Structure formats: C-alpha cells, structure tokens
Amino acid sequence: MAIELAFGFSFNNVLTRLPYGAGLEDLAMMAILGAASTAYMSRGRLWDKPDPYHYKWFERPQEQMGGKARAQQTRNIMEKLEETGADLVIFWGSQSGTAERMASRLAKEFHQRLGLKSLSIDASDYEPSSIAQIPATKICVFIASTFGEGDPSDNLHSFWEWIHTASDKCLSNLRYMAFGLGNSYYKHYNEVIKVVVERLNALGAQALMATGMADDAKGETEEHFLEWKERVIHTFSTKLGYTERDPVYEPSLKVFDDESLEPIDLHHGVPSNNAASSKGNTGMSAVYSLPVKTTRELFQDSEHRNCIHIEVDLNEHPELRYKTGDHLGVWPINPDIEVGRLLHVLGLTERPRVPITILSLDDDVKVKIPTPTTLEALLGHYLEICAPISRGTIASLLQFAPTRAIKDFLAPLTDKRKFANFTGSRYINLGRLLELTTKEEGVWSALPLSFIVETLPVMQPRYYSISSSSAVTPRTAALTVVISDTVLNGPAERIPGLSTNYLLALKTSLARDDDSKSRGRNLDYSLNGPEDSLVGGRIHAHVRNSNFKLPVSASHPIIMIAAGTGIAPFRAFLQERERMQAMGKEVGTMLLFFGCRNPHQDLIYASELAELQKQFSGIFRLVVAFSRADDERERAYVQHRVAEHAETVCKLLVDDNANLYICGSAAMARDVSNTINQELCGRFQWTEEDCRGFADKQKKFKRWQQDVWG
Known part of the structure; x- marks a missing residue:
C-alpha cells in the first residue's frame, strides 16, 4: 500500500x-x-x-502530600485477620441491609462484652477459598438472609458457588456459628443458612452451637436475633473460656460540628447514588428528582383506607428507562413531627442546620451517611428515625440515662415479656421513647450523636412494581400504592407506613395545589424536599430491574394471580398485550385471579379490567375473590378461586406450558403455591417429588415467577 x-x-x-x-x-x-x-x-x-488515567494525578492530592494513603486491600481473609490481629470474623450476606447491621452489632458486642477483636465482613470482599486457611484458634460467624425462591443475597454468590464446588475436608480447622434471616411464609424458609451449614459440615467444619434462625413472618426477627446473640455470648463465656464484662459504649464513628463548612460543601438530604453503584446492584439506575404527573384515589370509600394511583414523569431524563415488570424505588421523607421530637429531647432545636461531619474511627467500618451534612438532613432524610425501637437498643441506652428515675423506667423494658407488653399497645421509636422518659427539652443532650447514627438504620428506598407498560407509556411510570398502617393493641394506635403516608401527603398537596407542606394521616411532611429539590410535586426515585417479565412471544398463555396491590405488574402486562393485539400480533390466553376485600370498595381498576375483557374478546378471563364480601357465602381468598378453576389452571400449566405469575404477600403466595401443587398431584397422580420437580423445572425456565413481600 x-x-x-x-x-x-x-x-x-x-x-x-x-x-x-x-x-x-x-x-x-x-x-x-x-x-x-x-x-x-x-x-x-x-x-x-x-492518558485515560491522567485525571488521577489531580485526585486526592493530600494522599501525595503526607495524607493517609489507601492501602491495597487483600482478598485473603487470613491475611486480613493477621493484619488486624482479629480473633473472630463475621461474614454477612445481606440483601436489604438487616444482616449487615446485625453483623456490625455483633462485632461491637464481642469487643465490648468479651474483649474480642472482631471483623464484620462483606462476604464478597474476600476470596471464599481463603476461608480454608483460617486456623482453629480463630472463629467464624456466618449471618445470611434468604430471599425470593430460597436465593442467597447478591453479595453471597461467589461464596455460594465455592461451597458447592469445594471438595475434600478443606475446612477441617474451621470453627463456626451461624444465623439465618428468613420468613416462614415463604416456601424456602431460611434455605440459604441451612445450605451453608450443611456444606460447611460436609467440608469438615465444626459448629460450636446450634444454628439460629429468625422468622419475620410475625415481625420477630429482632427478638430472635437477640435470643441467639445471648446464646452466643453464653457459649463464649462457658465453653470457650472468655470472661464476660459489663459493656461500655465505644464509638466506631466520630460525629462533630464543623462550622467552617459552607452550605455548598454539604449534603442536604438528597439520596446518594450508592444503590446504583454498589456491588450486586448493577440493575439499578441513579436516583433522580421526578415530577408526579397525576394522582387519583382508587378505593371507592377512602375515608378510612386509601389506595392511590400515581404517575411519574420520566421525560426530564432521557437516559432513565424502565421495562414492563420493573420496580420503582421511592425514597421517603421522615415526618416533621418525628424530626422535631428527636431534636427536642436531644436539646438541638436551635442547631438543625449546623454543619456536621461523620468520620470512621475504624478502618473496617464504612460511613454510610453522606457527609458532611446537617442534623436536619441527617434526621429528616438519611436515617430511619421512625423505625420501631428494639429491646437491644433500650439495653444500650441504659448507660446514657441522665437520671436514676429514667434508668429505672428503662431497665424493666430490657425483659422480653415486659418489652412486648410495652410496645404491643404503643408506637415506639427512638424519639418517642426518649420523650416518654421526660418532656423536658435537652435532657438527653449527653447521648452521643455517634450512638444515634450507629443505632438507627440508614434510610432505604421502598420498592413498588410499576403498574404501566413501557410499550404503551415509555416515559411515564405508574405506581399503585395502598396506604399501610400497622394496627396495634392499644386504642386507635397505629404504626404509620413511612413511604405510603408520605405519598398520600404528596397526593393531598397536589389536589390542593400547595406543595410546601401537607398531611398524610395526621403527619406533616416538608414536601419541597432538601434544597427545594422536590418543589412542584416531585419524588426522589430510581428504577430497579426485575426478572418478573412476560414471555417473549405474545401468543404464549399466562396465568396471573394477585391480591391487593399485587395486581400492579399485571395491569402492565395486560396493557402490553393489548398493544400487541392492536399491532396485529396473536395474543395468547390470559387468566387473572384477583383477590381483595370487598367488591364495592377495594376492586381497584374495575372499569379498566372490564374494558380489557371486551377488547380481548374471550382470550382474557378475570376471576375475583372477595375475603370480606357482604354475603358470607361468597367470601373467599384467591387460593380458593384457584382451586375452583383447577381444571383450567392445570391444563394451561401442563398441556399448554403456560407461564405462571404470583404477586402479593408472601403468605398469599405460599397458600396459592400449595393449592396448585395439591391440584397437580391429585389430577395427574403425581407424587410430591414429581410435583416439586415440575415446579422447579418451571422456575428454572422462568415459567413460574413470584414477586412477593413479607
């Protein structure tokens, strides 16, 4: 050339x-x-x-000028134990953050009560095979949650794969304890920790005590953890030769005022994008401020109960997309009254906007709050200050009690029975508990802010199935939200749902054309948001990808089973198939079972569903179940309707290979699954093993899917 x-x-x-x-x-x-x-x-x-890395010369110049440089993180856990001199390592596998918080608390208590240097470790941060190098002089604890169909958390996948492929007795020196988090409403209750323990034992590891398991079916995860933790401490003090001592609070975080900072330097409450960038969360978008286009009430009688339809506009962010079946994560705001209550008892009502910085005092403890920030942002947006308080937190508060009388008031509540009686008829969060001990402002001013940041959960988004089709409204995402309140034993006492009441307040403000402040159920919210980022009726939200998807072929038959707002993704499915039909494509049989309380009050989207039945001309059938119908003879749950139409359901599943979808509460999904299994076994003379094999095969090929919650 x-x-x-x-x-x-x-x-x-x-x-x-x-x-x-x-x-x-x-x-x-x-x-x-x-x-x-x-x-x-x-x-x-x-x-x-x-040079694509030229910008690195201008990042963190302090590290080149005598500052603390980041050391290379080893992925060998034994090397980490030797570097830190730790006696014990706690591996956690967590999807929502609960197992992670428990692991951190346990590590802290090991140090405070037993003098043990302990590490709380994300299981994905280290090579699983390096666990085999841990000697018998060290101890491992495994805390793992189960979600979905017996699935491990995202950060546990590499460990999960390794324990299933490792061979021989490579863990013969390992001594361990284990605790699982699950929900007995799910079919595979605590499956992950059961499998982990089974495989550890098969590889030669020695269990030091019986495996603990939390059951969240009745909201008792915290109590089950506390009971197991006490058994762990007892095992260390009676069988392993450690001496227990009175715990003294040792902060792992430093929280201090820094008035040298300017407002531009601060995080004012806008949610961080950590969810989109953290390991295992590649299916999440960034967090955006999104306008709410319209809202409307779905219940016919909304005096005592509400269910709202919300449509969110995505047009401002062309890069933000969703697909039919995905979820929208909504970031709630804490009610003004709860923020004010906590500031009052801490004596900080005059200092809500003073800049504060949060630093870690331990290399292995990560600061999960955007910093620097302000108290107003910390309590209003970054911490779950409305979370019900635990018995363990009350025990930790005793050492900070400002008076003998307050200590005497709190001490009995560390007893399980007395705590249950106390909280069974009251909504008690941290601010409410401190206020109950005294109404005087600032009595708890000596309570360290570091304790509050370490104790309260970090604010998490609430996820809702998007109830619109991306093929029909690609730039608008709809949500179907029932306003949830937990009714207690006391007279008219409720624990208000944090996110749902916030969204109800937003709906109310839009109806009144006043978005500065509005009420949910007796709760005020500052709806303009941090730095007025939500002015005009907006929410902070992000899209999370889901595997809850329609078959590729529109002609493939589907069975949809829902209760309450579980109908949300099925509304989207039906919209999408209606669009496919309008484009001239063949659409397969669709059978929808929909359970709610009362036909005159709770049958949401009734007119839409009726219209769809006309449009689909016989290929779509709706079967409803009303658990509180006026006529007792007509009362039924959705699983009862499935049993009544078992012949059609079984034919679609077995002969036509239909896709089955279940959306709603975990208890409903369990009952529906049991009903389907019973009908399949009875009609085809299958054994339980045959039936289980069929279900497992369907799930493997994504033909049996569930989107459920506890």
Missing part, C-alpha cells in the same frame, strides 16, 4: 522517480521521509495517545 505524505503524494511514487543507480544516501533519505510521514499520520492512534 502506498504511504501518503502530508504533502499529498505517495512515497512509492517518489521511489519510482529516482534515477537509475541512485545511492544509498538517497534511499536512506527516502526511508527517513517515509518513517516521518508514518509517524505524523499515526499521532494520537499509535503514539501520543491521551
């Missing part, structure tokens, strides 16, 4: 024009010219390319 010079002619042409017998000097000159032209033309491609 001829090499083109910058002057517009080729080097080959130059060579052909040389006189016969030209000397070596001429040839050398031509070679030099050719090389020079090649170098010139390849500039920026083969050489002198911009």
Whole structure:
C-alpha cells in the first residue's frame, strides 16, 4: 500500500522517480521521509495517545502530600485477620441491609462484652477459598438472609458457588456459628443458612452451637436475633473460656460540628447514588428528582383506607428507562413531627442546620451517611428515625440515662415479656421513647450523636412494581400504592407506613395545589424536599430491574394471580398485550385471579379490567375473590378461586406450558403455591417429588415467577 505524505503524494511514487543507480544516501533519505510521514499520520492512534488515567494525578492530592494513603486491600481473609490481629470474623450476606447491621452489632458486642477483636465482613470482599486457611484458634460467624425462591443475597454468590464446588475436608480447622434471616411464609424458609451449614459440615467444619434462625413472618426477627446473640455470648463465656464484662459504649464513628463548612460543601438530604453503584446492584439506575404527573384515589370509600394511583414523569431524563415488570424505588421523607421530637429531647432545636461531619474511627467500618451534612438532613432524610425501637437498643441506652428515675423506667423494658407488653399497645421509636422518659427539652443532650447514627438504620428506598407498560407509556411510570398502617393493641394506635403516608401527603398537596407542606394521616411532611429539590410535586426515585417479565412471544398463555396491590405488574402486562393485539400480533390466553376485600370498595381498576375483557374478546378471563364480601357465602381468598378453576389452571400449566405469575404477600403466595401443587398431584397422580420437580423445572425456565413481600 502506498504511504501518503502530508504533502499529498505517495512515497512509492517518489521511489519510482529516482534515477537509475541512485545511492544509498538517497534511499536512506527516502526511508527517513517515509518513517516521518508514518509517524505524523499515526499521532494520537499509535503514539501520543491521551492518558485515560491522567485525571488521577489531580485526585486526592493530600494522599501525595503526607495524607493517609489507601492501602491495597487483600482478598485473603487470613491475611486480613493477621493484619488486624482479629480473633473472630463475621461474614454477612445481606440483601436489604438487616444482616449487615446485625453483623456490625455483633462485632461491637464481642469487643465490648468479651474483649474480642472482631471483623464484620462483606462476604464478597474476600476470596471464599481463603476461608480454608483460617486456623482453629480463630472463629467464624456466618449471618445470611434468604430471599425470593430460597436465593442467597447478591453479595453471597461467589461464596455460594465455592461451597458447592469445594471438595475434600478443606475446612477441617474451621470453627463456626451461624444465623439465618428468613420468613416462614415463604416456601424456602431460611434455605440459604441451612445450605451453608450443611456444606460447611460436609467440608469438615465444626459448629460450636446450634444454628439460629429468625422468622419475620410475625415481625420477630429482632427478638430472635437477640435470643441467639445471648446464646452466643453464653457459649463464649462457658465453653470457650472468655470472661464476660459489663459493656461500655465505644464509638466506631466520630460525629462533630464543623462550622467552617459552607452550605455548598454539604449534603442536604438528597439520596446518594450508592444503590446504583454498589456491588450486586448493577440493575439499578441513579436516583433522580421526578415530577408526579397525576394522582387519583382508587378505593371507592377512602375515608378510612386509601389506595392511590400515581404517575411519574420520566421525560426530564432521557437516559432513565424502565421495562414492563420493573420496580420503582421511592425514597421517603421522615415526618416533621418525628424530626422535631428527636431534636427536642436531644436539646438541638436551635442547631438543625449546623454543619456536621461523620468520620470512621475504624478502618473496617464504612460511613454510610453522606457527609458532611446537617442534623436536619441527617434526621429528616438519611436515617430511619421512625423505625420501631428494639429491646437491644433500650439495653444500650441504659448507660446514657441522665437520671436514676429514667434508668429505672428503662431497665424493666430490657425483659422480653415486659418489652412486648410495652410496645404491643404503643408506637415506639427512638424519639418517642426518649420523650416518654421526660418532656423536658435537652435532657438527653449527653447521648452521643455517634450512638444515634450507629443505632438507627440508614434510610432505604421502598420498592413498588410499576403498574404501566413501557410499550404503551415509555416515559411515564405508574405506581399503585395502598396506604399501610400497622394496627396495634392499644386504642386507635397505629404504626404509620413511612413511604405510603408520605405519598398520600404528596397526593393531598397536589389536589390542593400547595406543595410546601401537607398531611398524610395526621403527619406533616416538608414536601419541597432538601434544597427545594422536590418543589412542584416531585419524588426522589430510581428504577430497579426485575426478572418478573412476560414471555417473549405474545401468543404464549399466562396465568396471573394477585391480591391487593399485587395486581400492579399485571395491569402492565395486560396493557402490553393489548398493544400487541392492536399491532396485529396473536395474543395468547390470559387468566387473572384477583383477590381483595370487598367488591364495592377495594376492586381497584374495575372499569379498566372490564374494558380489557371486551377488547380481548374471550382470550382474557378475570376471576375475583372477595375475603370480606357482604354475603358470607361468597367470601373467599384467591387460593380458593384457584382451586375452583383447577381444571383450567392445570391444563394451561401442563398441556399448554403456560407461564405462571404470583404477586402479593408472601403468605398469599405460599397458600396459592400449595393449592396448585395439591391440584397437580391429585389430577395427574403425581407424587410430591414429581410435583416439586415440575415446579422447579418451571422456575428454572422462568415459567413460574413470584414477586412477593413479607
């Protein structure tokens, strides 16, 4: 190929024009010219390319000027134990953060009560095989949650794979304890920790005590953890030779005022994008401020109960997309009254906007609050200050009691029975508990802010199935939200749902055209949001991808089973299939079972469903179940309707290979699954093993899917 010079002619042409017998000097000159032209033309491609990491020279210059440089993180857990001198490591597998918080609390108590140096470790941060190097002089604790269909958390996948493939007795030196988090409403209750323990034992590990399991079916996860933790401490003090001592609070975080900071330096409450960037969460978008286009009430009688339809506009962010079946994560705001209550008892009502900085005092403890910030942002947006208080937190508060009388008031509540009686008829969060001990402002001013930050959960988004189809309204995402309140034993006492009451307040404000402040159920919210980021009726939200999807072929039959707002994704499914039909595509049979309380009050989207039945001309059938119908003879739950139509359901599942979808509470999903299994076994004379094999096969090929919650 001829090499083109910058002057517009080729080097080959130059060579052909040389006189016969030209000397070596001429040839050398031509070679030099050719090389020079090649170098010139390849500039920026083969050489002198911009350094893609050039910006690194300008990041964290303090690390080059005597600051603390980041050490290379080893992925060998034994090396980490040797570096830190730790006696014990706690591996956690957590999807929502509960197992992680428990692991951190346990590590702290090991140190405070037993003098043990303990590490709380994300299981994905270390090579699983390095666990085999841990000697018998060290101890491991495994805390793991189960979600979905017996699935491990995202951060446990590499460990999960390793324990299923490791062979021999590679863990013969390992001594361990284990605790699982699950919900007995789910079919595979605590399956993950059961499998982990089974595999650890098969690989030669030695369990030091019986495995603990929390059951959240009745909201008792915290109590079960406390009971197991006490058994753990007892095992250490009676069987392993450790001496228990009175715990003394040792902060792992430092929280201090820093009035040198300007407002521009601070995080004012806008949710961070950690959810989108953290490990295992690649299916999440960034968090955006999104306008709410419209809202409407879905219940016919909304005096005592509410269910609202919300449509969120995505047009401001072209990069933000969703697909039918995905979820929208909504970031709630704490009610003003709860923020004010906590500031009052802490004596900080005059300092809500003072800048504060949060630093870690332990290399292994991560600061999960955006910092620097303010107390107003911390309590209003970054911490779950409305979370019900635990018995363990009350025990920790005793050492900070400002008076003997307050200590005497709190001490009995550390007893399980007395605590249950106390909280069974009251809504008690941290601020309410402190206020119960005294109404006087600032009595709890000595309670360290670090204790509050370490004790209260970090604010988490609430996820809702998107109830619209991306094929129909790609730039609008709809939500179907029932306002949830937990009714207690006391007279008219409720624990208000944090996110749902916030959204109800937003709906009310939009109806009144006043978005500065509005009420949910007796709760005020500052709806303008941090730095007025939500002015005009907005929410902070992000999209989370879901596997709850329609079959690729629109002609494939589907069975949908829902209770309450579990109908949300099925509304989207039906919208999408209606669009496919309008485009001339063949649409398969659709059977929807929908359970709610009363036909005159709770049958949401009734007119839409009736219209869809007309449009689909017989290929869509709706079967309803009313658990509180006026006529007692007509009362039924959704699983009862499934049993009544078992012949159709079984034919669709077995003969037509239909996709089955269940959405709603975990208890409903369990009952529906049991009903379907019973009908399949009875009609086809299958054994339980046959039935289980069929269900497992369907789930493997995504033909049996559940989107459920506890």
